[in-house]
Amino acid sequence: MTDLLTLSDLTVRRGDCPVVDHVSLTVRGGEFVGLIGPNGAGKTTLMRGALGLLPATGHSSLAALPARDRARAAAWLPQMREIAWPVDVETVVALGRTPHIGARGLSDADRAEVDKALHWLDLDAFRHRTATQLSGGEQARVLIARTLAQGAPLVLADEPIAGLDPAHQIATMQVFRDLADQGRAVIASLHDLGLAARLCTRLVLLGQGRVVAEGAPRDVLTEANLREVFHLRAHYADTPDGPVFQPLEVIR
Amino acid sequence: MRYGALLILLSGLVALLFCASLLIGPAALGFGESVQALLSGKGEAAVLVMREIRLPRALLGVMLGASLGLSGAAMQGYLRNPLAEPGLIGVSSSAALGAVLALQTGLAAAFALALPLMALAGAVISVLLLLMLAGPRGSSLTLILAGIAVSAFAGALTSLVLNLSPNPYAAAEIVFWMLGSLSDRSFTHVWLALPFMAAGAALLATLARGLDALTLGEDAAQALGISLSRLRLVLVAGVAASIGAGVAVAGAVGFIGLVVPHLLRPLVGARPGRLLAASALGGAAMLLAADIAVRLITPDRDLKLGVLTALVGAPLFLHLIYKTRREGL
Numbered sequence: 001m002t003d004l005l006t007l008s009d010l011t012v013r014r015g016d017c018p019v020v021d022h023v024s025l026t027v028r029g030g031e032f033v034g035l036i037g038p039n040g041a042g043k044t045t046l047m048r049g050a051l052g053l054l055p056a057t058g059h060s061s062l063a064a065l066p067a068r069d070r071a072r073a074a075a076w077l078p079q080m081r082e083i084a085w086p087v088d089v090e091t092v093v094a095l096g097r098t099p100h101i102g103a104r105g106l107s108d109a110d111r112a113e114v115d116k117a118l119h120w121l122d123l124d125a126f127r128h129r130t131a132t133q134l135s136g137g138e139q140a141r142v143l144i145a146r147t148l149a150q151g152a153p154l155v156l157a158d159e160p161i162a163g164l165d166p167a168h169q170i171a172t173m174q175v176f177r178d179l180a181d182q183g184r185a186v187i188a189s190l191h192d193l194g195l196a197a198r199l200c201t202r203l204v205l206l207g208q209g210r211v212v213a214e215g216a217p218r219d220v221l222t223e224a225n226l227r228e229v230f231h232l233r234a235h236y237a238d239t240p241d242g243p244v245f246q247p248l249e250v251i252r
Numbered sequence: 253m254r255y256g257a258l259l260i261l262l263s264g265l266v267a268l269l270f271c272a273s274l275l276i277g278p279a280a281l282g283f284g285e286s287v288q289a290l291l292s293g294k295g296e297a298a299v300l301v302m303r304e305i306r307l308p309r310a311l312l313g314v315m316l317g318a319s320l321g322l323s324g325a326a327m328q329g330y331l332r333n334p335l336a337e338p339g340l341i342g343v344s345s346s347a348a349l350g351a352v353l354a355l356q357t358g359l360a361a362a363f364a365l366a367l368p369l370m371a372l373a374g375a376v377i378s379v380l381l382l383l384m385l386a387g388p389r390g391s392s393l394t395l396i397l398a399g400i401a402v403s404a405f406a407g408a409l410t411s412l413v414l415n416l417s418p419n420p421y422a423a424a425e426i427v428f429w430m431l432g433s434l435s436d437r438s439f440t441h442v443w444l445a446l447p448f449m450a451a452g453a454a455l456l457a458t459l460a461r462g463l464d465a466l467t468l469g470e471d472a473a474q475a476l477g478i479s480l481s482r483l484r485l486v487l488v489a490g491v492a493a494s495i496g497a498g499v500a501v502a503g504a505v506g507f508i509g510l511v512v513p514h515l516l517r518p519l520v521g522a523r524p525g526r527l528l529a530a531s532a533l534g535g536a537a538m539l540l541a542a543d544i545a546v547r548l549i550t551p552d553r554d555l556k557l558g559v560l561t562a563l564v565g566a567p568l569f570l571h572l573i574y575k576t577r578r579e580g581l
Binding site for chain 1: 332344461464465466467468469471472474475476477478517521522523524
C-alpha cells in the first residue's frame with residue numbers, strides 16, 4: 001500500500017515549550033490509526049501540524065503540498081463542531097466537495113459523493129433538515145459525512161465519536177474501518193480505548209508530545225503503558241467477540 | 253424560492269425603483285416629458301434636470317446600495333456573525349474623518365473634489381493601519397479588534413475636529429454632511445466612485461466559495477484548501493474600496509449593510525456565497541426606496557438619507573432579532 005502521510009521529526013512549539021516533540025510516523029493505505037493519549041498529550045496539535053495548519057519544524061508530506069492538492073489528499077474533521085449558518089444538511093455535506101468543484105459548481109460525480117456520504121452516516125432522512133436545528137450528536141455525524149464527501153484518500157478526525165450515542169459510535173468507527181479496508185486511511189484521536197482496541201488496525205500512544213508506543217492494539221495497551229501514560233489499571237482480554245478492553249481504576 | 257428566481261425578482265425590483273427614482277423630484281415634470289428629456293435630449297430645462305440631477309442620483313443610489321449590501325454580506329459571512337456590518341473594520345469612520353478635515357480646513361469649498369478625495373485617502377490610510385495592526389495571518393478576531401481600534405480612533409479625531417471648530421457654521425455643515433445624503437450629486441461623483449465600487453465588487457464576488465467553506469469554521473475551511481490570509485486581504489480591500497467610495501460621495505449611510513443580508517439570508521438557504529449577489533441587489537433596492545422616500549416625505553425640507561435608513565432600519569432589525577429569538581435559534 002502507498003504511503004499517505006509521512007512525518008519526520010515533526011515538532012510544534014507553543015512559545016518555547018514543544019507540544020509535539022520530534023514525532024516521526026508513516027501512515028499507509030489500509031490503516032485505521034487510533035491516536036490515543038491523555039488530555040494535553042498533543043493529539044490535536046500533531047494532526048494540525050501534520051496538515052500544515054500550525055507552523056511546525058521537521059517534515060510533513062501533507063504540509064508540503066499546495067493548499068488545493070492537500071485538500072484533495074487529506075480531509076480534516078476539527079474537534080470544534082461548527083456550523084455557523086442555518087443551512088441544510090445536504091449543503092453542509094456538499095462543502096466537502098470544495099477542493100474538487102470548478103467554476104460550474106457541483107457536478108454529477110460530486111453529487112454522487114455527497115449522496116454516498118449521507119448514506120454512510122445514516123443521514124438520508126436528514127438531507128433537507130436545517131443542520132443547526134439538529135442535536136449535537138446528529139450535527140457531529142453531518143460533519144463526519146462532510147469529511148467523507150471530500151473523497152480524500154486520508155481522513156484525519158479529531159475525537160470524531162465524542163458525543164455520539166453508543167450505536168452511532170460503533171457505526172461511525174465501523175465506517176472508518178471500512179474506509180481503511182477499501183485502501184484509504186484514517187487517523188482519529190480517540191478517548192474510547194475499548195472501541196479503539198476493537199476497530200483500529202494500529203494505535204499510536206502519545207504522552208507529553210512524544211510517541212510512547214505504537215503498534216497493534218494489544219501491544220500498545222499494555223499494563224506498563226497504561227500505568228505510565230494514563231495512570232490507569234485496565235482489563236484486556238481476547239474473546240471470541242474480539243478484544244475487550246475496560247479501564248478499571250485510577251492509579252495515583 | 254429558487255436562487256435564480258430570487259435574483260431575477262430582485263433585479264426587477266431594482267429596475268422598477270430606479271425608474272421611480274428618475275421620475276420623482278422637486279421639478280414638476282410629467283412622465284412623458286421626463287422620459288423624452290432623458291432619452292432624446294429635447295427641452296432644455298427638463299434635459300438638465302433629468303441628465304444632470306436625477307440620473308446621477310439614481311445611479312449613485314444603485315451603486316451605493318449595492319456596495320453596502322454586498323460588503324455587509326461579505327463581512328457577516330467572514331465573521332460568521334449576523335451582527336457584523338461593513339463599518340466594523342473602521343473604513344467608514346476613517347473616510348468620514350478625511351471628509352470632515354476637508355470641510356473644516358475649507359479645502360472642500362476651494363476645490364469641489366477635495367472632500368471625496370480626502371475621504372478616499374482616509375479610507376486607504378485606515379486599511380493600511382488595519383492590516384498593520386491585525387498582522388499578516390491570524391484569526392478574524394484580531395481583525396475585528398484592530399477594526400474597532402481604528403474606528404474608535406477615527407471617531408475620536410472627528411469629535412476633536414468638531415470640538416475645536418471655531419466656526420459654528422462649519423460645525424453644522426460637518427454634522428449635516430455626516431448624516432449622509434444623495435442630494436445635489438453630479439456625474440463627477442458617479443465617475444469618481446464607480447471605479448472603486450466596481451473593483452470592490454469584483455474582489456468581493458470572488459469570495460463566495462471561501463465564505464461558504466468558512467461556515468465550518470476557520471480550521472476546516474483552511475483544510476478545504478481555502479487560504480484564509482488571502483481571503484482576509486481580499487475582503488478588507490473589497491470592503492474598503494466599496495465603503496470608502498460610498499462615504500466619499502454620500503456620507504455615512506448606515507443599517508443597509510446590516511439589515512439587508514439579514515433580511516435575505518432565509519431566502520438563499522443561509523448560504524453565505526449566494527447571499528453576496530442577493531444582498532447587492534437587495535441593498536440597491538432598499539437604498540433607492542429610501543432615497544425616494546426622503547424626497548416624498550419632506551419635499552421641501554432636506555431630510556437626510558442616513559437619518560431615514562437608521563429610522564427604518566433600527567426597528568426592522570429589532571423585529572428580526574425578536575423573530576430569531578422566537579424561533580429559538
